[in-house]
Each structure stands twice: as structure tokens, then as C-alpha cells.
Amino acid sequence: MFLNKVSTTLIESEDLNEEYKPTNQNWLGFEPATEKEIIETEERLNITLPPSYKEFLRVSNGFKQLSCFVWNIFPVKSIKWLRDFDSHFVDVYKNAHETFNTTDEEYFIYGEEQETTNFRSKYLTNCLAISRWGDSSILLLNPEVKFGNEWEAWMFANWYPGAARYKSFEELMVEEYSAFVELLNDREGY
Numbered sequence: 524m525f526l527n528k529v530s531t532t533l534i535e536s537e538d539l540n541e542e543y544k545p546t547n548q549n550w551l552g553f554e555p556a557t558e559k560e561i562i563e564t565e566e567r568l569n570i571t572l573p574p575s576y577k578e579f580l581r582v583s584n585g586f587k588q589l590s591c592f593v594w595n596i597f598p599v600k601s602i603k604w605l606r607d608f609d610s611h612f613v614d615v616y617k618n619a620h621e622t623f624n625t626t627d628e629e630y631f632i633y634g635e636e637q638e639t640t641n642f643r644s645k646y647l648t649n650c651l652a653i654s655r656w657g658d659s660s661i662l663l664l665n666p667e668v669k670f671g672n673e674w675e676a677w678m679f680a681n682w683y684p685g686a687a688r689y690k691s692f693e694e695l696m697v698e699e700y701s702a703f704v705e706l707l708n709d710r711e712g713y
């Protein structure tokens with residue numbers, strides 16, 4: 524299982540935050556969210572959460588650490604609109620709609636060819652914060668751009684001049700974990 528692999532890799536690395544070290548198991552997740560918890564959150568926010576994110580919650584209701592940069596993926600009851608979670612962050616970009624308002628041609632490029640400055644800051648108001656700020660990074664879900672029932676997932680980080688965007692929460696998780704493993708390999712021959 525993917526989250527087991529993430530847990531094992533982090534626990535065996537030197538990058539696991541001391542506060543997240545498990546006491547009696549090799550698991551950085553939590554008990555699964557109940558369907559009731561997921562439904563109550565969807566009703567509270569007046570949304571239907573994307574499938575890959577709901578599947579994650581059904582395995583682990585939050586996650587302590589995804590990489591050396593991403594910490595504290597929220598349990599379902601703690602997710603909230605970014606405008607309510609960090610209104611200052613949204614305000615920073617509020618007047619930058621012209622600067623960060625890329626064309627469709629530039630916007631819909633994903634993967635290695637993507638430029639993190641090619642995003643639309645006006646979407647931040649409607650993004651869902653699904654993590655705390657980690658090592659100057661945060662995970663968001665963007666309901667303004669959908670691929671089927673999946674929402675675009677964003678990672679803002681101080682080393683990106685904007686947002687790294689993915690077509691789904693699952694894609695974000697897999698790519699961020701892969702980048703972490705690559706960092707470990709480059710750094711210590713892991």
C-alpha cells in the first residue's frame with residue numbers, strides 16, 4: 524500500500540520530524556475517516572470531495588508527514604476553505620490577479636513542463652486547505668479546475684514562485700513522494 528511505503532521511507536530516513544516518530548508501529552497515518560465524518564464535512568462545506576482524496580481519507584484520516592516538506596495533512600473534520608484558514612495568504616495574492624492569470628494554453632500544462640508561475644490567483648479564494656503549513660509548504664484542492672470528478676491539487680512552497688499543480692490529489696501525493704525519494708537518493712545513496 525502506498526501510504527505504508529511513505530511511512531516506512533520517512534521513518535527510515537533522517538527527515539522524519541521528531542514529534543511524528545511513531546511509538547509502537549511504522550505508520551504515520553491515523554484511523555480511517557468514517558463515511559459519516561466525510562459526509563458531515565461535505566455538508567458543512569457544501570461540496571462533494573474529489574474521489575482520490577476521499578479514498579485517502581478512508582485509509583487514513585490525515586497523515587503526519589508526506590516528505591521533508593509536507594507535514595500535517597488534516598483529518599477530514601479540520602479541512603477548511605483557505606480564505607478561512609489563512610486569509611492573509613489569500614490577501615497577498617488578491618491584488619495579483621493580473622500577474623497570476625495565465626492563459627489556458629499555459630495553465631493546462633502539467634508535469635515537468637509546468638511553470639509554477641502559470642496559475643490563477645483568483646482561484647485561491649475557493650481553494651480548500653487540506654494541510655497545515657509544513658516546511659513553508661501547504662496542500663490545497665482547487666474546485667475551479669476539474670478532471671472528471673477530481674479537483675486540481677496544488678502545493679504552494681517557498682521554493683516555488685507560485686503553485687505546483689496536479690490533476691488530482693492522488694497525483695500530487697505520488698509525485699511529491701517520488702520527489703522526496705529522489706532527494707534521498709541524491710543526498711545519501713538511499
